[in-house]
Every structure is written in structure tokens, then in C-alpha cells.
Amino acid sequence: MIGVCGALLLAGIVGNFSLLGLQRHPAPPRWSLPGADPKMGRLAVKKHGCGGCHIIPGVNQASGRVGPSLEDFAAQIYVAGILPNTPENLVEWIANPQHIAPGSAMPDLEVSKDEARDIAAFLYESS
Numbered sequence: 001m002i003g004v005c006g007a008l009l010l011a012g013i014v015g016n017f018s019l020l021g022l023q024r025h026p027a028p029p030r031w032s033l034p035g036a037d038p039k040m041g042r043l044a045v046k047k048h049g050c051g052g053c054h055i056i057p058g059v060n061q062a063s064g065r066v067g068p069s070l071e072d073f074a075a076q077i078y079v080a081g082i083l084p085n086t087p088e089n090l091v092e093w094i095a096n097p098q099h100i101a102p103g104s105a106m107p108d109l110e111v112s113k114d115e116a117r118d119i120a121a122f123l124y125e126s127s
Helices: 003-019 038-047 087-095 113-125
Strands: none
Touching: 038 113, 087 113
16 A cells, blocks of 8 residues: 555656656547648658657657657647647647747757648658
8 A cells, every 4th residue: 555645646746747748648639731741751850850869660760869759649648748739739849849948959950831741740640
């Protein structure tokens, strides 16, 4: 038996995971980005070096540990731990991370909005 203190500590830890965006949807939503091309998104991920900071399924040598793993991305509830995981928010985060969270580890990589849409489509499709 963990007792009251242990239960409170456990509740605090679980609560902190939800604040960090580590919760997952029970069944990932099927997002759609009309006009976006997941194949071009995969190429854009390579072009911009996203795998230097992230683990990205389906991308060779994408084994970075600076940012979170992008495996099962559609199941994540949050983008960057602060934005609800929607296509619009993901595209904005990819294109302008420092505008959304100045000082975050995610650099501005000069990703165009079209490339960001393609990358988002790739991440949602590969989930």
C-alpha cells in the first residue's frame, strides 16, 4: 500500500505528464490536410535536418534526442507541450516555433508554410 503521501506524489507526477504534453489520445484522430503531400513532407524533414533532433519513424538516421520522438505523433494531445494537436497548430509550430515559444530548443529552420503543411501531413500519416 502506498499511503496518502505516495498517492499524492503519484497524482502529481501523472498531472505533470499531462502538463508536459505526454498524454495520448485513446484513438488518434485522422487529420486531413487537403493539398498537402506526405511524400514531400518526408523529403522536407530530411532537407531541414529534423532527424538531428527528433526520432522520426520512416526516416533513416532520424535518431536525435534533443526534441521528443515524433513516433505516433497523431496520438499526442499537444504540439510542443503547449498547443492542442491540430493540423493548424502543427503547421504554425513547424514554420514559426520561436514566435510561439521564444527561447525553446526548436529553432526556426526557414520552413515555408507549404513545406510545414507537407511535414504535418507526413507526421500524421506515419502515425
